[in-house]
Amino acid sequence: MRKIDRFAAKPDYRKTPKTDYYCINCQRDIDPSKPHRMVHAIAGGDWYLHPEDEDQYVPDGGDCGFLPFGNDCAKRLGIEWTHEGQKP
Structure with missing residues (x-):
């Protein structure tokens, strides 16, 4: 089973999200109606x-x-x- 460390994407948590739907890596808000991606986070x-x-x-x-x-x-x-991202 392949898994990758979350730090491989070089997270940046300096932004404060303005909505409840944002990238877990950089905390930029995501418009759920536009194309985006999802990751399956495991191990906490x-x-x-x-x-x-x-x-x-x-x-x-x-x-x-x-x-x-x-x-x-x-x-x-x-x-x-x-x-592929799914609309919430």
């Missing part, structure tokens, strides 16, 4: 699960679910580590 949010390994993952107490991820941050992490 310390790791992101590769989409191709979803079927191998057994949820546990550290599963944070699918969280919004901005397009710029997804490019830094690697688009292949993200899912």
Whole structure:
């Protein structure tokens, strides 16, 4: 099962989000009606699960679910580590 450390996307938490829907990596607000990405955060949010390994993952107490991820941050992490965003 492949997973990547959340710090691989070089998080930046300096911005304060203005809405309740924002990128978990940079905290920039995301317009849910526009294309964006999601990551599956596991192990209390310390790791992101590769989409191709979803079927191998057994949820546990550290599963944070699918969280919004901005397009710029997804490019830094690697688009292949993200899912297409769903409207909340």
